[in-house]
């Protein structure tokens with residue numbers, strides 16, 4: 235189903251390429267990522283209006299923004315009830331929108347055909363444990379909704395943000411774009427599209443994505459953690475129950491840990507065993523340890539497959555004869571850190587397929 239969704243996007247971009255049109259890549263990738271996530275988690279695609287008139291992306295980004303905004307009430311508990319920044323009020327409105335949406339999805343799944351040969355999606359699996367007395371895993375409707383929220387929030391904005399930053403860096407660095415296209419030409423060839431099974435052979439692609447996640451971590455401050463016991467970190471005493479915020483963005487640009495830390499230079503990973511799984515603390519785009527990201531494998535597959543396909547199928551240039559060096563790379567604040575301004579580019583189809591897809 236991931237392949238089907240990506241094929242739809244490629245088809246749309248081929249039409250744009252015929253007209254020489256400029257494409258809003260940020261919007262296209264965001265829709266792709268939301269559609270993939272909905273199909274994998276909820277079993278089908280939902281239209282923007284199914285959630286709210288503002289649309290899926292806007293409502294999800296509002297949630298991300300609100301949970302990342304420092305709330306004075308967390309630090310001065312006796313003013314929390316006053317909700318001086320209006321965060322609680324806005325979160326309640328946002329929560330209601332998701333709550334109705336998830337109720338609708340659960341009801342649809344409960345009413346749908348339970349035939350033996352029906353392919354089960356993630357919601358069906360959870361409903362298998364719903365209210366049962368027999369299983370040790372018993373979950374109720376609020377648990378299902380919370381898990382759905384985690385899965386959707388974890389998988390939509392994150393992959394889309396990582397893809398838009400990688401494409402931005404490639405457009406800003408034509409040398410790297412060319413080198414990646416040459417790797418794709420030699421591994422995949424110009425007569426077919428990239429398959430998921432090609433990904434493990436694409437070593438330069440892997441370095442490009444690592445380098446992009448290093449400079450543009452999707453969750454720059456990870457997710458707030460709390461210490462379960464008193465401990466020492468270096469010379470610092472951290473009391474039990476402290477809120478801990480890890481500045482992954484700063485760690486991954488730390489000049490003591492990286493040569494020319496600000497430079498986009500994928501070759502730094504050549505022959506290096508530093509990976510993104512949080513075993514080496516200088517590269518932690520998915521966090522580390524027991525509360526590290528559980529969706530890492532899926533996230534990496536979606537990013538690799540999408541970037542590889544877009545770069546293999548099309549030449550890209552910036553609109554209005556903009557020079558690569560002039561591409562703006564401003565960041566937007568939130569739990570996730572997308573581009574502040576959409577990435578616009580003009581595609582030009584470059585494959586000569588043996589068969590049309």
Ligand code: HEM
Pocket residue numbers: 384385388389392393396452453456457458518519520521522524525526527528529530532533534537
């Ligand atoms: C590019 C893709 C992704 C990136 C960069 C990413 C990044 C992260 C980061 C940095 C954290 C916090 C880790 C920490 O604080 O140590 C996290 C947590 C989490 N991620 Fe991801 N993620 C991605 C994709 C996904 C996907 C596809 C899913 C689910 C399908 C997912 C589900 C989660 C969940 C549930 C948590 C919370 C884990 C916990 O608190 O125990 N993520 N992710």
